[in-house]
Amino acid sequence: MKITHLVKNLARQHEEMIGLIASIDSFLNKSEGINPVEVAFDTIGSFGCKGLCVVKDGRVVKQQPENFFDSNLGEFKTGIYEDIKLAKSLFGDIRFSRFVVENVGDSKIIAVFDEDTKPYIISVTDIILKILRLRFSRQINKFENLRFLLRLLYNFDKETYSHSFRVRVYSYFIAKGLGFDKKLITQIKIGAMLHDIGKLLLPLDVLKKRGKLSNGEFELIKKHVNESYEILQSFGCSDIVVQIALLHHRKRNGKGYPENSPIDFEDYVDVVAVADIMDAILSSRTYKHSKGCNILIEEIRKEKGGLKEQIIDAAAKFIASEDFIVAQRIIEKRLSKIKTVDDVRDIYESLNQLKEENISLKRQNELFKSITSELQKRYEELMVTGAKNKTINSKKALIVESYLEKFGNLKTVLIIKNNAIVEMSGKPVGIDVINNPSNQNGVYLFEKGEFKIIAVFDAIKKEPSSMTADVLYNLVR
Structure with a gap:
């Protein structure tokens, strides 16, 4: 399959992934009286699973499609796993070997997928079943909502997750240097970690584009702050977290976005904004080829007028201190543990890079062919002429x-x-x-x-x- 087709296929999968994420939000905000079984069948049932059932006391009480499961299933362990022997004994088909199982109340909900199911579908199914378990037992709260948000970000966009973690660490040290109280610092850390959650809903070809964005593409990128605002609000996050997500690209001089939003906002927004700018500079190729922290300090001082000077000074002081080295060690230790998984966003950028390099590769291949052809002709001439x-x-x-x-x-x-x-x-x-x-x-x-x-x-x-x-x-x- 050509790289272009692979990229287009991933874009289609991304649209499907957005739908799955939206399905979580659609029932998360329903009243407490939701029926977890109905929610499971309404949402997971549309994910392409081969079989879905509810088991109580070892007996199947509801299933789709009909007669997919035997009436007596016995005990099932919970979690996500692959079991070829179990698939063969239950269905006579080893392809149906991927299981997602969760206890919900006094029942078990079992979702069965085939071997070709995309990892992100399995992951979203597991998230939904865990939310249903907590909802049924009335254990879900704002902390659980936050945990699921972070899990979504981690599972579906490692690049944004890594960026957000770095911004979180920088924001913490800057806020600490400003003397903010512990409760506010905690909210700033949460806001920094989730400030770009709306990027999950952006088109991949725009978000991961390596070249310069067109005006239309940049307008799409700008929407991520509104998407983040709506997601975090719907999950019941604090006003501090929500404001950070909405305004971290807004400047006090009226520049930035979203336009028509207030420019007289709290200092904690500027803390995350300057940390965001720091990471953008540190991640750029230009900075990687320079030496020392002076370049970074010079760059953030250019934000004077857009950000509060007090916040910029605190960031500069942090960069010049030993805390900056400590922060880098924290970041390296945490991000080195991130595992690469086979999902849409993790492989999309690599494929896009291959797509861009494909033209150069074709040219090199044509050059190689022409050289080989010429060498073959010369070889034939030498062989035959020598014999002649x-x-x-x-x-x-x-x-x-x-x-x-x-x-x-x-x-x-x-x-x-x-x-x-x-x-x-x-x-x-x-x-x-x-x-x-x-x-x-x-x-x-x-x-x-x-x-x-x-x-x-x-x-x-x-x-x-x-x-x-x-x-x-x-x-x-």
């Missing part, structure tokens, strides 16, 4: 030719010894005939002792016998 100068129409070759003519219209005879043409008669042939005589139509290879004789026919009257090699050997030795 020394041995063309030599006595032994002509004797061999006269013997082989009874088998058909003979074009060329080559006598080879020690992998070199020693004698020949007839028309020159290509190097492919010499290197791979057995793979060419009308070409016969006779081997005996130290000699190889290649005969090229335009047409065959009758096939040479097994004794032909012996006869030819006696003629040329």
Whole structure:
């Protein structure tokens, strides 16, 4: 499959992923009286799972499709796992080997997927079932909502997760340096970690684009602050967290976005905003080729007027302190543990890079082909010219030719010894005939002792016998 097709396929999967994430939000805000079984069948049932059932006391009380499960299933362990033996014993088909199982109240909900199911579908299914378990037991709260948000971000966009973690660490040290109280710092850390959650809903081809964005694409990117605001509000996050998400790209001089939003906001927004800018600079190739922290400090001081000078000074002080080294160690330790999984956003950027490099690769391939072709021609000329100068129409070759003519219209005879043409008669042939005589139509290879004789026919009257090699050997030795 071509890289272009792979990228388009991933874009379609991304749209599906957005729908799955939206399905979580659609029931998370429903009243406390939701029926977890109905929610499971309404949401997970549309994810492409092969079978879904509710088990109580070892018996199936509800399932789809009908008769997919036996009425008595017995005990099932909870979690996400793959079990080929179980799939064979239950369904007689080892393809249905991926299970997501969760206790909800006094029942178990079991979702079965086949081996081709995308990992993000399995992950969202597990999240939904865990939310249902907590909802049913009335254990879900704002903390649980926050945990699920972070899990979504971690599972579906490692790049944004890593960026958000770095911004969180920088924001913490800057806020601490400003003397903010612990409760506010905690909210700032949460806001920093979730400030870009809305990027989950942006088109991948725009979000991961390497070149300059068009005006239309930049307008799409700007929407992530509104998306973040709506998501975090719907999950019941604090006003501090919500304001950070909405305004971290807004400037106090009226620049930035979203437009028409207030410019007289709290200092904690500027803390995350300057941390966000710091990470953008630190992650750029330009900065990686420079030395020292002075460049970083110079860059953030350019934000004077857009951000409070007090916040910029605190950030500069942090960069010049030992705390900055400590922060880098914290970041390195945490992000080094991130595992790469096979989901849409984790492989999309690599494929996009391959797509961009494909044109260059094709050019190099064409150049390689032309060089190879030229070398082959020169090689043929050297091989055949050398033979012509020394041995063309030599006595032994002509004797061999006269013997082989009874088998058909003979074009060329080559006598080879020690992998070199020693004698020949007839028309020159290509190097492919010499290197791979057995793979060419009308070409016969006779081997005996130290000699190889290649005969090229335009047409065959009758096939040479097994004794032909012996006869030819006696003629040329």
